Every structure is written in structure tokens, then in C-alpha cells.
Amino acid sequence: MKKIIWTGVVVAIICGGGAFYAGMQYQASQTPARPTAGSGFAGRTGTFGSATFGTILSIDSGSLILQLPNSTSTTATIGTNIVLFDSATSISQLNSLPSSNLAVGQSIVVAGTANSDGSITASTIQIRPASSLRNN
Numbered sequence: 001m002k003k004i005i006w007t008g009v010v011v012a013i014i015c016g017g018g019a020f021y022a023g024m025q026y027q028a029s030q031t032p033a034r035p036t037a038g039s040g041f042a043g044r045t046g047t048f049g050s051a052t053f054g055t056i057l058s059i060d061s062g063s064l065i066l067q068l069p070n071s072t073s074t075t076a077t078i079g080t081n082i083v084l085f086d087s088a089t090s091i092s093q094l095n096s097l098p099s100s101n102l103a104v105g106q107s108i109v110v111a112g113t114a115n116s117d118g119s120i121t122a123s124t125i126q127i128r129p130a131s132s133l134r135n136n
Helices: 002-030
Strands: 051-059 063-067 080-084 090-092 107-114 120-128
Parallel strands (some): 080 120, 090 120
Antiparallel strands (some): 051 107, 063 080, 107 120
């Protein structure tokens, strides 16, 4: 009699564990995948996929400081990004332009590679009309 009870307990535990595992697998198949940080528009942070956009706060011969659309302070480091560029960086409006066409206050879209220090090495910079990057 004792052997039958223990066999029943073991079978119940195995069946319960199997049902739990099957339920977890079913639930995982029903939950839509959440987008990752780099996949598409990431809110009002100035990031769209691998592109970053905002307004130029300052510029020198090989870098600029970009104010992201969610930032209102021109002195805060939060809401800004350092963008590195060189002669190989494509800078365009409707056609290709030299980096001397970049100016403080312009709205731009930057595509490039994020660096470990938080800066971006630009592969392209596109000058945008200010009205195309409105802060909603």
C-alpha cells in the first residue's frame, strides 16, 4: 500500500512539473517580442535606429556637441551628445557639402557608430530644416 502512495506522489509531481513547463512555453509563445533599444524610434531622446538627431550647440574642426530634442538646457551634459567627424564623413543637405557648412543652431541627423565613451563617430551628417525635428 505504501508503495502505491509513493508512486502516485512521484507521478503527480512529474505531471505537475511537465504541465508547468508546457504552460510556460505556451505563454512565451503568446507574448510579443519587445523592441530593443537600438531597433527603431526610442522616444524623444533624439535616437532613431542608428541615427541621432538634434541641434548643434558647438562645433570645431573634428567634433560637435549635439543637443538632443528632449533637452532644454544648453549647458547640461544630459541631453547632449559628442559627435566626431572627419573628411570621410558625408555631410549633406540635398547634395554633398563640406563640414564648413555646419553651424551652431542647425538641426541635423547623425548616423554612425557609438563609442564606448558615449560619443558617436559619424558616417553621415544630414542638415535638416528646423521644422522637420519638432519636439512633441
